[in-house]
Amino acid sequence: MTAKINKLNLFDFTMIVVSLVIGMGIFRTPANVAKASPDTFLFFAAWIAGGLVALCGALTYAEIGSRLPVTGGYYKVFSYAYHPSIAFAINCVILVSNAASLAAVALVGGEYITGIFIPLSKDMNWMDIPANVNYIQTIHIIIAITAIVIFYGVNLAGLKMSAKTQNVLTVIKIILILLLIAPLFFADNSAVAQQVSNATISPTIKEYIKAFGIGLVAVSFTYGGYQQTINFGAEVDQPAKNIPRGIFFGIATIVILYLTINYAYIKVIGFDTLHQPETKNIAAIMASKIFGINAERILSGFLFLSVLAYVNVLLMSNPRVMYAMSEDNILPPVFKKRNPKTDVLTVSLSVFAAICIIIIFWAKEFDKILSFTIFLDCFGMILSAATIFILRKKTKHLDDTGIYKMKLFPLMPVIFIIAYVFVAISITMDYAKNDYAAATGLAVMAVFTGLYFLLTALKKNKS
Numbered sequence: 001m002t003a004k005i006n007k008l009n010l011f012d013f014t015m016i017v018v019s020l021v022i023g024m025g026i027f028r029t030p031a032n033v034a035k036a037s038p039d040t041f042l043f044f045a046a047w048i049a050g051g052l053v054a055l056c057g058a059l060t061y062a063e064i065g066s067r068l069p070v071t072g073g074y075y076k077v078f079s080y081a082y083h084p085s086i087a088f089a090i091n092c093v094i095l096v097s098n099a100a101s102l103a104a105v106a107l108v109g110g111e112y113i114t115g116i117f118i119p120l121s122k123d124m125n126w127m128d129i130p131a132n133v134n135y136i137q138t139i140h141i142i143i144a145i146t147a148i149v150i151f152y153g154v155n156l157a158g159l160k161m162s163a164k165t166q167n168v169l170t171v172i173k174i175i176l177i178l179l180l181i182a183p184l185f186f187a188d189n190s191a192v193a194q195q196v197s198n199a200t201i202s203p204t205i206k207e208y209i210k211a212f213g214i215g216l217v218a219v220s221f222t223y224g225g226y227q228q229t230i231n232f233g234a235e236v237d238q239p240a241k242n243i244p245r246g247i248f249f250g251i252a253t254i255v256i257l258y259l260t261i262n263y264a265y266i267k268v269i270g271f272d273t274l275h276q277p278e279t280k281n282i283a284a285i286m287a288s289k290i291f292g293i294n295a296e297r298i299l300s301g302f303l304f305l306s307v308l309a310y311v312n313v314l315l316m317s318n319p320r321v322m323y324a325m326s327e328d329n330i331l332p333p334v335f336k337k338r339n340p341k342t343d344v345l346t347v348s349l350s351v352f353a354a355i356c357i358i359i360i361f362w363a364k365e366f367d368k369i370l371s372f373t374i375f376l377d378c379f380g381m382i383l384s385a386a387t388i389f390i391l392r393k394k395t396k397h398l399d400d401t402g403i404y405k406m407k408l409f410p411l412m413p414v415i416f417i418i419a420y421v422f423v424a425i426s427i428t429m430d431y432a433k434n435d436y437a438a439a440t441g442l443a444v445m446a447v448f449t450g451l452y453f454l455l456t457a458l459k460k461n462k463s
Contacts, residue, residue, distance in 0.1 A: 007237035010246055017058065017226060017250025022257070024105045024310050025222030027112075027283045027303055028366065030262050032218035034274030036211050040266060046212060047262060049419075050219035051255035056416040058226040058247045059406045060385050066239055066403040067395045076328075080394075081387035088330055088452040093445055094380045095318060099355040100363075100373035101221075102314045106147050106356070107366045109307030110140030112281045112300045137364060144360050151312045152353045155319075156344055175302075181260055213426025217374050220423055222258070224377065226251070227384070239404040280366075319348035329459075371427050375441040378424040385413050385420075 008016070037043040068077055078087035114136065226247075236242050265274065268286045273279055287299040323345050326335035337347045363369040389410065399405060406412055428438040 008242075009237055010242045010249075013236050013242060013246035014250045014253075017247055018253055021054065021223055021225040021250075021254050023222075023225065024108060024307055025218075025224070026258060026261055027306070028108045028280065029218040029222045029370075030265050031274050031279045031282050032367065032370065033215040034271060034279075035277070036214040036218070038208070038211055040271055042208065042212060042215065043266075043271070044259065044262065046215035046219050047258055048255065049212075050216060050223045051251055051258070053220075053416060053419040054223040054226050054254070055247065055251045056412040056419075057381065057385065058251060059244060060388055060413045060416055061227050062243045062247060063404055063406045064384070064388055064391060066243070066405075067391045067398055077384060077387055077391075081390040082383070085449055085452045086383070088325075089445055089448040090380055090383055091321070091325060091330070092448040092451075093376050095321060095352070096355065096359075096444055097373045097376035097380065098314055098318050099352060100359050100369050100376065101224075102148070102311055103144065103356045103359040103363065104221075104366050104369040104373060105307055105310045106144035107140050107360065107369065108281075109147055109304045109311070110143035111366070112284060112307065113143055113304040114139055141360055141364060145357055147308055147311050148315075148353055148356050148360075151308065151315050152349065154312065155315045155349055156339075156346070157342065181257075181264055210426070210429065213422055214430055216419070216423050217371060217427060220374050220377070220420075221370055223254070227381065236404075238402075240402060243404040244406070315349065315353065318352045319345040322348040322352065371430075371438075372440060375424060375427045375438050376444065378420045378427075379441070379445060381420045382417050382424075385416050388413050 033046055034043055037046065064077060068080060076087075078090050236246070265282055265286060268289050269279075269282060273285075274282065279285070281300060281303070283303055284297075284300040322331060322335045325331045326333060326348075335345070335348045335351070338344060339346050359369065359372075363372065392409075424438070
Protein backbone atom coordinates (compact mmCIF):
# COMPACT_ATOMS: atom_id res chain seq x y z
CA MET A 1 0.00 0.00 0.00
CA THR A 2 2.84 2.37 0.87
CA ALA A 3 4.53 1.71 -2.45
CA LYS A 4 1.34 2.64 -4.30
CA ILE A 5 1.07 5.95 -2.41
CA ASN A 6 4.53 6.90 -3.69
CA LYS A 7 3.59 6.13 -7.29
CA LEU A 8 2.67 8.84 -9.81
CA ASN A 9 -1.03 8.96 -10.68
CA LEU A 10 -2.43 9.92 -14.09
CA PHE A 11 -2.59 13.65 -13.32
CA ASP A 12 0.93 13.71 -11.84
CA PHE A 13 2.42 12.02 -14.88
CA THR A 14 0.48 14.21 -17.32
CA MET A 15 1.79 17.36 -15.61
CA ILE A 16 5.32 15.99 -15.69
CA VAL A 17 5.06 15.48 -19.46
CA VAL A 18 3.78 19.05 -19.92
CA SER A 19 6.45 20.58 -17.69
CA LEU A 20 9.22 18.62 -19.41
CA VAL A 21 8.28 20.00 -22.84
CA ILE A 22 7.09 23.59 -22.41
CA GLY A 23 10.17 25.76 -22.12
CA MET A 24 11.60 28.86 -23.74
CA GLY A 25 11.45 27.75 -27.38
CA ILE A 26 7.88 28.94 -27.92
CA PHE A 27 9.03 32.53 -27.22
CA ARG A 28 11.49 32.46 -30.14
CA THR A 29 11.32 29.52 -32.57
CA PRO A 30 7.96 30.37 -34.24
CA ALA A 31 9.88 33.13 -36.03
CA ASN A 32 12.35 30.51 -37.34
CA VAL A 33 9.51 28.26 -38.52
CA ALA A 34 7.78 31.20 -40.23
CA LYS A 35 10.98 32.18 -42.04
CA ALA A 36 11.26 28.63 -43.42
CA SER A 37 7.56 28.29 -44.33
CA PRO A 38 6.18 29.72 -47.60
CA ASP A 39 2.65 29.90 -46.16
CA THR A 40 0.63 29.45 -42.98
CA PHE A 41 -0.47 25.94 -43.97
CA LEU A 42 3.11 24.64 -43.84
CA PHE A 43 3.75 26.72 -40.71
CA PHE A 44 0.97 25.01 -38.76
CA ALA A 45 1.63 21.63 -40.42
CA ALA A 46 5.17 21.68 -38.96
CA TRP A 47 3.80 22.28 -35.45
CA ILE A 48 1.21 19.51 -35.76
CA ALA A 49 3.79 17.09 -37.19
CA GLY A 50 6.16 17.97 -34.36
CA GLY A 51 3.45 17.08 -31.86
CA LEU A 52 2.80 13.70 -33.51
CA VAL A 53 6.54 12.94 -33.51
CA ALA A 54 6.72 13.93 -29.84
CA LEU A 55 3.80 11.57 -29.08
CA CYS A 56 5.53 8.66 -30.82
CA GLY A 57 8.81 9.46 -29.08
CA ALA A 58 7.31 9.84 -25.62
CA LEU A 59 5.48 6.49 -25.88
CA THR A 60 8.68 4.82 -27.09
CA TYR A 61 10.78 6.26 -24.26
CA ALA A 62 8.12 5.36 -21.72
CA GLU A 63 8.33 1.68 -22.70
CA ILE A 64 12.14 1.80 -22.64
CA GLY A 65 11.95 3.21 -19.12
CA SER A 66 9.48 0.50 -18.08
CA ARG A 67 11.70 -2.29 -19.41
CA LEU A 68 14.98 -0.89 -18.12
CA PRO A 69 14.60 1.71 -15.34
CA VAL A 70 17.69 3.95 -15.48
CA THR A 71 19.40 6.65 -13.44
CA GLY A 72 22.06 9.09 -14.52
CA GLY A 73 21.09 9.66 -18.12
CA TYR A 74 21.01 7.24 -21.02
CA TYR A 75 24.35 5.55 -20.40
CA LYS A 76 22.99 2.26 -19.03
CA VAL A 77 20.39 1.97 -21.80
CA PHE A 78 23.00 2.47 -24.52
CA SER A 79 25.52 0.24 -22.78
CA TYR A 80 22.95 -2.54 -22.35
CA ALA A 81 21.71 -2.35 -25.95
CA TYR A 82 24.89 -1.42 -27.84
CA HIS A 83 28.52 -1.00 -26.75
CA PRO A 84 30.03 1.06 -23.89
CA SER A 85 31.88 3.24 -26.43
CA ILE A 86 28.58 4.27 -28.03
CA ALA A 87 27.08 4.78 -24.57
CA PHE A 88 29.94 7.05 -23.53
CA ALA A 89 29.95 9.04 -26.79
CA ILE A 90 26.17 9.55 -26.90
CA ASN A 91 25.91 10.49 -23.22
CA CYS A 92 28.68 13.06 -23.69
CA VAL A 93 27.02 14.31 -26.88
CA ILE A 94 23.74 14.73 -24.96
CA LEU A 95 25.60 16.76 -22.31
CA VAL A 96 27.10 19.00 -25.00
CA SER A 97 23.67 19.28 -26.63
CA ASN A 98 22.16 20.33 -23.30
CA ALA A 99 24.94 22.89 -22.88
CA ALA A 100 24.19 24.17 -26.39
CA SER A 101 20.48 24.40 -25.55
CA LEU A 102 21.32 26.39 -22.44
CA ALA A 103 23.61 28.66 -24.47
CA ALA A 104 20.90 29.17 -27.12
CA VAL A 105 18.25 30.06 -24.56
CA ALA A 106 20.66 32.39 -22.76
CA LEU A 107 21.18 34.23 -26.07
CA VAL A 108 17.39 34.47 -26.44
CA GLY A 109 17.44 36.10 -23.01
CA GLY A 110 20.04 38.54 -24.32
CA GLU A 111 17.76 39.39 -27.25
CA TYR A 112 14.80 40.03 -24.97
CA ILE A 113 16.61 42.09 -22.34
CA THR A 114 18.12 44.19 -25.15
CA GLY A 115 14.53 44.82 -26.27
CA ILE A 116 13.97 46.82 -23.08
CA PHE A 117 16.38 49.46 -24.39
CA ILE A 118 15.86 48.91 -28.15
CA PRO A 119 12.21 47.86 -28.71
CA LEU A 120 11.83 45.80 -31.89
CA SER A 121 8.09 46.11 -32.50
CA LYS A 122 6.81 46.56 -36.04
CA ASP A 123 5.70 50.10 -35.26
CA MET A 124 9.35 51.05 -34.77
CA ASN A 125 11.48 52.15 -37.71
CA TRP A 126 14.02 49.36 -38.32
CA MET A 127 16.57 52.07 -39.14
CA ASP A 128 16.44 53.17 -35.50
CA ILE A 129 18.44 50.04 -34.64
CA PRO A 130 22.20 50.72 -34.59
CA ALA A 131 23.79 49.90 -37.93
CA ASN A 132 26.55 47.95 -36.29
CA VAL A 133 24.89 44.53 -35.93
CA ASN A 134 28.05 43.16 -34.32
CA TYR A 135 27.58 45.67 -31.50
CA ILE A 136 24.10 44.30 -30.75
CA GLN A 137 25.38 40.73 -31.03
CA THR A 138 28.17 41.49 -28.55
CA ILE A 139 25.57 42.80 -26.07
CA HIS A 140 23.57 39.56 -26.45
CA ILE A 141 26.72 37.50 -25.80
CA ILE A 142 27.69 39.52 -22.70
CA ILE A 143 24.17 39.24 -21.25
CA ALA A 144 24.02 35.47 -21.96
CA ILE A 145 27.37 34.82 -20.30
CA THR A 146 26.45 37.05 -17.35
CA ALA A 147 23.25 35.01 -16.82
CA ILE A 148 25.25 31.77 -16.79
CA VAL A 149 27.83 33.20 -14.36
CA ILE A 150 25.13 34.50 -11.99
CA PHE A 151 23.30 31.17 -11.85
CA TYR A 152 26.57 29.31 -11.63
CA GLY A 153 27.01 31.28 -8.40
CA VAL A 154 23.43 30.51 -7.30
CA ASN A 155 24.03 26.78 -7.80
CA LEU A 156 27.35 26.96 -5.97
CA ALA A 157 25.37 28.23 -2.97
CA GLY A 158 23.57 24.87 -2.77
CA LEU A 159 20.51 22.96 -3.96
CA LYS A 160 18.03 24.73 -1.65
CA MET A 161 18.93 28.14 -3.01
CA SER A 162 18.73 27.01 -6.66
CA ALA A 163 15.46 25.12 -6.02
CA LYS A 164 13.78 28.16 -4.40
CA THR A 165 14.95 30.34 -7.28
CA GLN A 166 13.59 27.79 -9.74
CA ASN A 167 10.14 27.79 -8.12
CA VAL A 168 9.80 31.56 -8.49
CA LEU A 169 11.05 31.58 -12.09
CA THR A 170 8.76 28.68 -13.09
CA VAL A 171 5.68 30.56 -11.83
CA ILE A 172 6.75 33.52 -13.98
CA LYS A 173 7.03 31.23 -17.03
CA ILE A 174 3.49 29.87 -16.52
CA ILE A 175 2.10 33.41 -16.27
CA LEU A 176 3.90 34.32 -19.50
CA ILE A 177 2.30 31.40 -21.38
CA LEU A 178 -1.13 32.72 -20.36
CA LEU A 179 -0.16 36.27 -21.35
CA LEU A 180 0.82 35.05 -24.81
CA ILE A 181 -2.70 33.74 -25.40
CA ALA A 182 -4.43 36.81 -23.91
CA PRO A 183 -3.89 39.08 -26.98
CA LEU A 184 -6.32 36.85 -28.94
CA PHE A 185 -9.11 38.60 -27.04
CA PHE A 186 -7.83 42.11 -27.79
CA ALA A 187 -6.52 41.99 -31.39
CA ASP A 188 -8.50 42.54 -34.58
CA ASN A 189 -8.16 40.37 -37.70
CA SER A 190 -6.07 42.83 -39.76
CA ALA A 191 -2.82 40.89 -39.36
CA VAL A 192 -4.47 37.67 -40.51
CA ALA A 193 -5.98 39.37 -43.52
CA GLN A 194 -2.61 40.87 -44.37
CA GLN A 195 -0.76 37.58 -44.35
CA VAL A 196 -3.42 35.90 -46.52
CA SER A 197 -3.46 38.65 -49.13
CA ASN A 198 0.34 38.65 -49.39
CA ALA A 199 0.77 34.86 -49.74
CA THR A 200 1.81 34.78 -53.39
CA ILE A 201 4.68 32.28 -53.27
CA SER A 202 4.12 29.03 -55.19
CA PRO A 203 7.05 26.78 -54.27
CA THR A 204 7.80 23.49 -55.99
CA ILE A 205 7.24 20.22 -54.12
CA LYS A 206 11.00 19.88 -53.59
CA GLU A 207 11.18 23.37 -52.07
CA TYR A 208 8.10 22.61 -49.98
CA ILE A 209 9.70 19.47 -48.52
CA LYS A 210 12.94 21.34 -47.85
CA ALA A 211 11.06 24.16 -46.10
CA PHE A 212 9.13 21.61 -44.03
CA GLY A 213 12.39 19.96 -42.91
CA ILE A 214 13.99 23.27 -41.93
CA GLY A 215 10.86 24.23 -40.03
CA LEU A 216 10.93 20.91 -38.16
CA VAL A 217 14.41 21.76 -36.85
CA ALA A 218 13.03 24.67 -34.83
CA VAL A 219 9.85 22.76 -33.95
CA SER A 220 11.93 19.83 -32.62
CA PHE A 221 13.77 22.20 -30.30
CA THR A 222 10.47 23.57 -28.97
CA TYR A 223 8.94 20.12 -28.39
CA GLY A 224 12.09 18.70 -26.77
CA GLY A 225 12.01 17.27 -23.26
CA TYR A 226 9.51 14.41 -23.60
CA GLN A 227 12.45 11.97 -23.87
CA GLN A 228 12.86 12.35 -20.10
CA THR A 229 9.79 10.12 -19.69
CA ILE A 230 12.40 7.34 -19.88
CA ASN A 231 13.11 8.07 -16.20
CA PHE A 232 9.53 7.56 -14.98
CA GLY A 233 8.51 4.21 -16.48
CA ALA A 234 8.81 2.36 -13.16
CA GLU A 235 7.33 5.19 -11.05
CA VAL A 236 3.80 5.35 -12.49
CA ASP A 237 0.82 3.67 -10.85
CA GLN A 238 -0.86 1.17 -13.21
CA PRO A 239 1.68 1.92 -15.97
CA ALA A 240 -0.06 -0.12 -18.68
CA LYS A 241 -3.06 2.23 -18.38
CA ASN A 242 -1.73 5.55 -17.05
CA ILE A 243 1.46 5.95 -19.11
CA PRO A 244 -0.19 6.05 -22.55
CA ARG A 245 -3.06 8.18 -21.23
CA GLY A 246 -0.72 10.60 -19.45
CA ILE A 247 1.48 10.97 -22.52
CA PHE A 248 -1.50 11.42 -24.85
CA PHE A 249 -3.19 14.02 -22.61
CA GLY A 250 0.14 15.78 -21.97
CA ILE A 251 1.22 15.99 -25.63
CA ALA A 252 -2.34 16.92 -26.70
CA THR A 253 -2.34 19.78 -24.17
CA ILE A 254 1.05 20.99 -25.44
CA VAL A 255 -0.03 20.84 -29.11
CA ILE A 256 -3.20 22.82 -28.35
CA LEU A 257 -1.22 25.43 -26.40
CA TYR A 258 1.43 25.74 -29.10
CA LEU A 259 -1.12 26.02 -31.91
CA THR A 260 -3.08 28.62 -29.94
CA ILE A 261 0.04 30.67 -29.16
CA ASN A 262 1.20 30.51 -32.78
CA TYR A 263 -2.25 31.56 -33.99
CA ALA A 264 -1.98 34.50 -31.60
CA TYR A 265 1.40 35.44 -33.07
CA ILE A 266 0.01 35.40 -36.61
CA LYS A 267 -3.20 37.21 -35.68
CA VAL A 268 -1.43 39.98 -33.78
CA ILE A 269 1.94 40.33 -35.53
CA GLY A 270 1.12 38.98 -39.00
CA PHE A 271 2.78 36.16 -40.91
CA ASP A 272 4.67 38.61 -43.14
CA THR A 273 6.30 40.22 -40.10
CA LEU A 274 7.32 36.81 -38.73
CA HIS A 275 9.19 36.32 -42.03
CA GLN A 276 11.39 39.35 -41.40
CA PRO A 277 15.05 38.53 -40.53
CA GLU A 278 14.93 41.12 -37.72
CA THR A 279 11.90 39.49 -36.05
CA LYS A 280 13.19 37.68 -32.97
CA ASN A 281 11.59 38.60 -29.64
CA ILE A 282 8.10 37.92 -30.95
CA ALA A 283 6.31 37.72 -27.60
CA ALA A 284 7.42 41.23 -26.65
CA ILE A 285 6.50 42.56 -30.11
CA MET A 286 3.02 41.06 -29.69
CA ALA A 287 2.60 42.84 -26.33
CA SER A 288 3.62 46.11 -27.96
CA LYS A 289 1.09 45.70 -30.79
CA ILE A 290 -1.74 45.41 -28.25
CA PHE A 291 -0.66 47.44 -25.22
CA GLY A 292 2.17 49.70 -26.47
CA ILE A 293 5.96 50.01 -26.23
CA ASN A 294 6.02 50.07 -22.42
CA ALA A 295 4.23 46.70 -22.34
CA GLU A 296 6.89 45.37 -24.72
CA ARG A 297 9.62 46.51 -22.35
CA ILE A 298 7.90 44.99 -19.32
CA LEU A 299 7.26 41.66 -21.05
CA SER A 300 10.86 41.60 -22.29
CA GLY A 301 12.01 41.81 -18.68
CA PHE A 302 9.70 38.99 -17.58
CA LEU A 303 10.74 36.84 -20.53
CA PHE A 304 14.35 37.32 -19.51
CA LEU A 305 13.46 36.00 -16.05
CA SER A 306 11.78 33.01 -17.72
CA VAL A 307 15.00 32.39 -19.65
CA LEU A 308 16.86 32.36 -16.35
CA ALA A 309 14.56 29.54 -15.13
CA TYR A 310 15.80 27.32 -17.98
CA VAL A 311 19.43 28.31 -17.40
CA ASN A 312 19.10 27.49 -13.72
CA VAL A 313 17.41 24.10 -14.13
CA LEU A 314 20.02 22.84 -16.62
CA LEU A 315 22.83 24.00 -14.33
CA MET A 316 21.07 22.05 -11.56
CA SER A 317 20.51 18.79 -13.46
CA ASN A 318 23.41 18.18 -15.84
CA PRO A 319 26.23 18.09 -13.27
CA ARG A 320 24.32 15.20 -11.66
CA VAL A 321 24.50 13.27 -14.94
CA MET A 322 28.27 13.84 -14.96
CA TYR A 323 28.39 12.62 -11.35
CA ALA A 324 26.52 9.43 -12.33
CA MET A 325 28.95 8.85 -15.21
CA SER A 326 31.85 9.28 -12.79
CA GLU A 327 30.27 6.82 -10.36
CA ASP A 328 30.19 4.26 -13.16
CA ASN A 329 33.89 4.97 -13.81
CA ILE A 330 33.12 6.51 -17.21
CA LEU A 331 34.38 9.97 -16.29
CA PRO A 332 37.37 10.60 -13.96
CA PRO A 333 36.70 10.51 -10.18
CA VAL A 334 37.17 14.29 -9.91
CA PHE A 335 33.65 14.73 -11.33
CA LYS A 336 32.28 13.24 -8.09
CA LYS A 337 33.95 15.94 -6.00
CA ARG A 338 31.51 17.79 -3.73
CA ASN A 339 31.86 20.91 -1.62
CA PRO A 340 31.81 19.63 2.00
CA LYS A 341 29.74 22.62 3.19
CA THR A 342 27.15 22.98 0.41
CA ASP A 343 27.27 19.43 -1.03
CA VAL A 344 27.56 20.99 -4.52
CA LEU A 345 29.26 19.07 -7.35
CA THR A 346 31.75 21.87 -7.88
CA VAL A 347 33.88 20.31 -10.64
CA SER A 348 30.94 18.98 -12.67
CA LEU A 349 29.07 22.27 -12.32
CA SER A 350 32.13 24.30 -13.29
CA VAL A 351 32.91 22.14 -16.34
CA PHE A 352 29.31 22.24 -17.58
CA ALA A 353 29.09 26.03 -17.15
CA ALA A 354 32.42 26.41 -18.98
CA ILE A 355 31.13 24.32 -21.92
CA CYS A 356 28.05 26.58 -22.15
CA ILE A 357 30.21 29.71 -22.28
CA ILE A 358 32.56 28.20 -24.88
CA ILE A 359 29.59 27.36 -27.12
CA ILE A 360 28.31 30.95 -26.85
CA PHE A 361 31.72 32.30 -27.91
CA TRP A 362 31.86 29.80 -30.78
CA ALA A 363 28.33 30.26 -32.16
CA LYS A 364 27.52 33.84 -31.11
CA GLU A 365 23.86 33.59 -32.26
CA PHE A 366 20.75 31.53 -31.54
CA ASP A 367 20.15 30.18 -35.06
CA LYS A 368 23.62 28.64 -35.35
CA ILE A 369 23.33 26.94 -31.95
CA LEU A 370 19.82 25.73 -32.81
CA SER A 371 21.05 23.71 -35.81
CA PHE A 372 24.05 22.40 -33.86
CA THR A 373 22.11 21.23 -30.81
CA ILE A 374 19.30 19.61 -32.84
CA PHE A 375 21.83 17.78 -35.03
CA LEU A 376 23.48 16.40 -31.87
CA ASP A 377 20.03 15.50 -30.52
CA CYS A 378 19.33 13.52 -33.69
CA PHE A 379 22.08 11.05 -32.72
CA GLY A 380 20.69 10.59 -29.25
CA MET A 381 17.06 10.40 -30.37
CA ILE A 382 17.61 7.92 -33.21
CA LEU A 383 19.94 5.58 -31.31
CA SER A 384 18.00 5.71 -28.04
CA ALA A 385 14.63 5.07 -29.70
CA ALA A 386 16.14 2.17 -31.65
CA THR A 387 17.04 0.43 -28.37
CA ILE A 388 13.37 -0.55 -28.02
CA PHE A 389 13.84 -3.21 -30.72
CA ILE A 390 16.72 -4.75 -28.76
CA LEU A 391 15.08 -4.33 -25.35
CA ARG A 392 11.87 -6.07 -26.49
CA LYS A 393 13.93 -9.17 -27.28
CA LYS A 394 16.19 -9.05 -24.22
CA THR A 395 13.38 -8.32 -21.74
CA LYS A 396 10.61 -10.45 -23.24
CA HIS A 397 10.12 -12.07 -19.83
CA LEU A 398 8.68 -8.73 -18.57
CA ASP A 399 5.80 -8.64 -21.06
CA ASP A 400 3.19 -10.09 -18.69
CA THR A 401 4.37 -8.38 -15.50
CA GLY A 402 2.22 -5.22 -15.79
CA ILE A 403 4.84 -2.96 -17.39
CA TYR A 404 3.82 -0.45 -20.04
CA LYS A 405 3.92 -1.92 -23.56
CA MET A 406 3.03 0.43 -26.42
CA LYS A 407 0.44 -0.41 -29.03
CA LEU A 408 1.07 -0.01 -32.76
CA PHE A 409 4.61 -1.36 -32.39
CA PRO A 410 6.85 -0.97 -34.38
CA LEU A 411 4.99 1.91 -36.11
CA MET A 412 5.56 4.42 -33.28
CA PRO A 413 9.36 4.12 -33.00
CA VAL A 414 9.75 3.82 -36.78
CA ILE A 415 7.86 7.11 -37.35
CA PHE A 416 9.97 8.75 -34.66
CA ILE A 417 13.29 7.51 -36.08
CA ILE A 418 12.39 8.45 -39.66
CA ALA A 419 11.35 11.94 -38.50
CA TYR A 420 14.74 12.57 -36.85
CA VAL A 421 16.63 11.13 -39.80
CA PHE A 422 14.70 13.63 -41.93
CA VAL A 423 15.60 16.48 -39.55
CA ALA A 424 19.30 15.50 -39.59
CA ILE A 425 19.28 15.39 -43.41
CA SER A 426 17.53 18.78 -43.52
CA ILE A 427 20.25 20.33 -41.35
CA THR A 428 22.98 18.73 -43.48
CA MET A 429 21.39 19.91 -46.74
CA ASP A 430 21.07 23.42 -45.35
CA TYR A 431 24.78 23.41 -44.41
CA ALA A 432 25.55 26.84 -45.92
CA LYS A 433 23.04 28.63 -43.68
CA ASN A 434 23.86 26.46 -40.68
CA ASP A 435 27.59 27.17 -40.97
CA TYR A 436 28.50 23.47 -41.12
CA ALA A 437 26.60 22.61 -37.90
CA ALA A 438 26.24 18.99 -39.10
CA ALA A 439 29.98 18.62 -39.72
CA THR A 440 30.72 20.09 -36.29
CA GLY A 441 28.25 17.66 -34.71
CA LEU A 442 29.89 14.69 -36.44
CA ALA A 443 33.30 15.89 -35.27
CA VAL A 444 32.04 16.12 -31.66
CA MET A 445 30.67 12.56 -31.89
CA ALA A 446 33.98 11.26 -33.31
CA VAL A 447 36.02 13.02 -30.61
CA PHE A 448 34.00 11.49 -27.77
CA THR A 449 34.13 8.01 -29.31
CA GLY A 450 37.91 8.30 -29.61
CA LEU A 451 38.12 9.66 -26.07
CA TYR A 452 36.37 6.57 -24.74
CA PHE A 453 38.99 4.25 -26.23
CA LEU A 454 41.78 6.56 -25.01
CA LEU A 455 40.47 6.52 -21.44
CA THR A 456 39.96 2.75 -21.61
CA ALA A 457 43.54 2.26 -22.78
CA LEU A 458 44.86 4.50 -19.98
CA LYS A 459 42.92 2.48 -17.38
CA LYS A 460 44.40 -0.76 -18.70
CA ASN A 461 47.93 0.65 -18.55
CA LYS A 462 47.43 1.76 -14.94
CA SER A 463 46.12 -1.66 -13.94
